[in-house]
Amino acid sequence: MNIYAIRAIYVFEMSRTWRTLMESIASPILTTSLYFIVFGAAIGSRMGDIDGISYGSFIIPGLLMLSLLGESISNASFGIYFPKFSGTIYEVLSAPVSPVEVVIGYVGAAASKSLIIGGLILITARFFVDYQIMHPVMMVSFLLLTAISFSLFGFIIGLWADDFQKLQIIPMMVITPLTFLGGAFYSISMLPPFWQKVTLFNPVVYLISGFRWSFYGVADVNVGISLAMIMVFMLLCLTGIWWIFKTGYRLKN
Amino acid sequence: MESIITIRNLSKTYSTGLLALNNINLDIHKGEIFALLGPNGAGKTTLISIICGIVTPGEGDVTVDKHDIVLNFRAARSMIGLVPQELSIATFESVLTTMNFSRGLFGKPSNPVYIESVLRDLSLWDKRDERIVNLSGGMKRRVLIAKALAHEPKILFLDEPTAGIDVEQRRGMWNMVRRLRDSGVTIILTTHYIEEAEEMADRIGVINDGQISVIEEKTVLMNKLGKKQLALTLQHPLKSLPDELAGYPLELSQDGEVLVFTFDVQKEHTGISELLRKLSQFGIDFKDLHSSQSSLEDIFVSLVRDKS
Known part of the structure; x- marks a missing residue:
């Protein structure tokens, strides 16, 4: 194991975060805070409770997931896309590093960054709405698994993309709609029966439901299924990355 | 090695x-x-x-x-x-x-x-x-x-x-x-x-x-590939090469003022002295001479050209 290489990639990627502090950390926190202010503090007081939870508190896990997914994907995809774009990837390819080490370095840094953002959002939320965390261990597990899985997914997008538009298209056209329709702002039991069934095909539903359970002990779907779904997604991403490195797809000719 | x-x-x-x-x-x-x-x-x-x-x-x-x-x-x-x-x-x-x-x-x-x-x-x-x-x-x-x-x-x-x-x-x-x-x-x-x-x-x-x-x-x-050339600037332009010099690797410039002799540096006898003797024998005088060796660039160009 080339530990020095993993550390080098990790440190290099994290230093990019510190260098662009406003854009990479302050901006997602500000955006999420605006949601808390508008939906939590302002409109939330006029909304009825959901499953016995005040609306402001109800949306916290979903909003947190929204940021976590978005940040994980964008960090990881940009992290590996940019060296490809600028040509500096030659150095990683010519180095005595295995694909596993490359993935740990890049994905580790992307996941760390989104976890930092997640933590800061949770602290910020405290200023606007009240919440509790009933199952802290499960909450941290969900955070970790989601950050890692979606950073892996972002890494694949970054490898696949060959222009900036492709880099944006999946987060914008797929992830954002899935998250908004994944029950971040509502319980799926509020949907008509037909759409309740349809929405179960949305993987983000399981993430948000499981995550909300770790806060308030209520869930739309079974927690075990939620965990299993993240695991399956993670496995799919790992398989995708393994295939990319094995074939050299978009990395080597 | x-x-x-x-x-x-x-x-x-x-x-x-x-x-x-x-x-x-x-x-x-x-x-x-x-x-x-x-x-x-x-x-x-x-x-x-x-x-x-x-x-x-x-x-x-x-x-x-x-x-x-x-x-x-x-x-x-x-x-x-x-x-x-x-x-x-x-x-x-x-x-x-x-x-x-x-x-x-x-x-x-x-x-x-x-x-x-x-x-x-x-x-x-x-x-x-x-x-x-x-x-x-x-x-x-x-x-x-x-x-x-x-x-x-x-x-x-x-x-x-x-x-x-x-x-x-x-x-x-x-x-x-x-x-x-x-x-x-x-x-x-x-x-x-x-x-x-x-x-x-x-x-x-x-x-x-x-x-x-x-x-x-x-x-x-x-x-191996480097050719040396001797260029003789003649006193009086020649219309054509004398027949007696036909066997030599000689080239006459268009205006007939410069005679170029190509020889191989590797060889024991480059043939220069013999050529010069012959020239004086035929009364061909020259006012200047200089020799040059082909550079790697010339070699390279000829190699690439040969192949294609």
Whole structure:
């Protein structure tokens, strides 16, 4: 194991975060805070409770997931896309590093960054709405698994993309709609029966439901299924990355 | 000669169907400066990229210090430093940060003393905290070299190292490459500048259409293929060559004022004195003469032309 290489990639990627502090950390926190202010503090007081939870508190896990997914994907995809774009990837390819080490370095840094953002959002939320965390261990597990899985997914997008538009298209056209329709702002039991069934095909539903359970002990779907779904997604991403490195797809000719 | 890189029957076809390398066999000797010459698209960069792990090899075997580049890629790649042709560099980082990144990537613990010595050697120490985006093209090129040296490689690949660099800096670069060679580093460089190969290389390989057409010691190559020419500027222009001189490799210029004699430096008897005797015999006087040897560039052009 080339530990020095993993550390080098990790440190290099994290230093990019510190260098662009406003854009990479302050901006997602500000955006999420605006949601808390508008939906939590302002409109939330006029909304009825959901499953016995005040609306402001109800949306916290979903909003947190929204940021976590978005940040994980964008960090990881940009992290590996940019060296490809600028040509500096030659150095990683010519180095005595295995694909596993490359993935740990890049994905580790992307996941760390989104976890930092997640933590800061949770602290910020405290200023606007009240919440509790009933199952802290499960909450941290969900955070970790989601950050890692979606950073892996972002890494694949970054490898696949060959222009900036492709880099944006999946987060914008797929992830954002899935998250908004994944029950971040509502319980799926509020949907008509037909759409309740349809929405179960949305993987983000399981993430948000499981995550909300770790806060308030209520869930739309079974927690075990939620965990299993993240695991399956993670496995799919790992398989995708393994295939990319094995074939050299978009990395080597 | 001990071989540090061994290439056997290496071929590479890109997914586009382009045959970039066609059965390459090549040995790079330990401690030499090897220049790989060839026109654009000849396969120089593909060959380097395969050895360094950037392009997946097709058929054939490549070993670096007896380590197979695929099966034992860690050992093989640890020995190699690569300076790419393009100025591909993380522009927003400082020189020192990017150096430390390179060293770590190649699995070496940090060594500030060594890094400082490399940067000083390349006159970059004063710029160590500067962001790379603020550096000139020549400095960026040197940063790339510094990065390639960050992990103390035994083999250094320089892909067009002096492209876009002014004459003075080019001299400086050549001196640096020689110092590296003297410290035991094997150097493989590709270049368009024949002058560069002529100045630097111990051996020269010519690649064209994915095949190596010549591998030779530079001096041998120049002797073997180098033709010398003697140009005689005549006192009185000639209309045509006298028939008695028909057997000689002589050429008369269009205006009839210059007679050019081509001879082989390798031969014991070049035939110059005999020619001069004959000329005076026929009363052909000349007012000036000078001889010239074909440069590596001429050799190269003739080689590439012959092949195509």
